[in-house]
Amino acid sequence: MVLATELGSSQPESSFDLSTYLVKRKEAIEVALDSALPVIYPEKIYEAMRYSLLAGGKRLRPILCLASCELAGGTADMAIPTACALEMIHTMSLIHDDLPAMDNDDYRRGKLTNHKVYGDDIAILAGDGLLTYAFEFIATKTENVPPQQVLQTIAYLGRAAGAGGLIGGQVVDVESEGKTDVSLETLNYIHAHKTGALLEACVVCGAILAGASAADLQRLSRFAQNIGLAFQIVDDILDITATQEELGKTAGKDVKAGKVTFPSLWGIEESRRQASQLVADAKAQLAVFGSKALPLLAIADFITSRSN
Incomplete structure (x- = not known):
């Protein structure tokens, strides 16, 4: 378990440094x-799971979980298992999204995608393994949190990752391709x-673990919904404007796949304006x-x- 002292502590406004x-x-x-x-045995599946889980990235989702837990009066130690679980589920979604049956991508985070290294069969199973292990990890590794709050966190995350959340969005995305x-x-x-949905779960679950009130959970939920949409708009813009080296994955794949994106509906400048407004609205939720x-x-x- 990672100690809170290793994670650092919140800094006063005058000295807060996001990079640090x-x-x-x-x-x-x-x-x-x-x-x-x-x-452990069978080694191949664990190696495949670790290949993608430890491939780097910004780790924004687990960081959001830790930040919201601390905002609500909790500690980093309370949230670390859930933060790890969120990254496991996010990694599952990337492995499966890159498969030939989905986006058919060769690169992710600057490395060959999981199925390019281990094959489609092991990649599917690696994603499945990460998804199921995520819930086991929360249930068995969370400490100093009332059981009811752990249960609430698991239920919330299950909805976010399932057909009513991440998977449902993926289905409509697949069905909309080429239209x-x-x-x-x-x-x-x-x-x-x-x-x-998963990004919202990162913020809300951290606060649930800390015992946040219903009103505060609602504020954090609205904050997360807005930054989640802003995040996707920026992703759509970067798919057009950034290089493969900058992205660490194939650039321009949305256009090649015939996907409707926010820039294709609004144009790049209006998309940027919409993203900025969403962030402003999100930040307003946290004024209290x-x-x-x-x-x-x-x-x-x-x-x-x-x-x-």
Whole structure:
């Protein structure tokens, strides 16, 4: 288990440094993920799971979980198992999204995709393994949290990852591919579920673990919904404007796949404006928390300024 002291502590507003905060949080999460998944028999499946889980990335989702738990009065130690589980589920979604039956992508985070290294069969099973292990990990490794809050976290995450969340969004995304008449309503549904549901779970589950009130959970939920949509809009923009080297994955794949995106409906400049407005609306939800919300506020700004 990673100690809270290793994760650093919240800084006062005058000295808050997002870069330092993200580096410290990411380092601690990498250590926790590495120790969470040792290689045992049968080695191939654990190696495949670790290949994608430990492939790097910004680790924004687990960092959001830790930040929201601390905002709500909890500690990093309370949230580390759930933060790791969220990254496991996110990694599952990337492995499966890259498969030939889905987006058929060769690169992810600058490395060959899981199925390119281990084959389609092991890649599917690696994703399945990460998904199921995520819930086991929360249930068995969470400490100093009332059982009811652990149960609530598992249920919330199960909904976010299932047919009513991430998987449902993926289904509508697949069904919409190649269609030219996809409405803004449908596009919003896809991304509110495929991307937004898990990101919302990151924020809300951290606060649930800390025992946040229903009113605070609602504020954090609205915050997360807005930054989740902003995150996807920026992703759509980067797919057009960034290179494969910058993205760490194939660039321009949305256009090649015939997908309707926010820039294809609005244009790039309006898409940027919409993303900025969503972030502003998100940040307004956290005004009541004062300086305790600084990490989440800074991450919200980071979402629209990132280059990968």
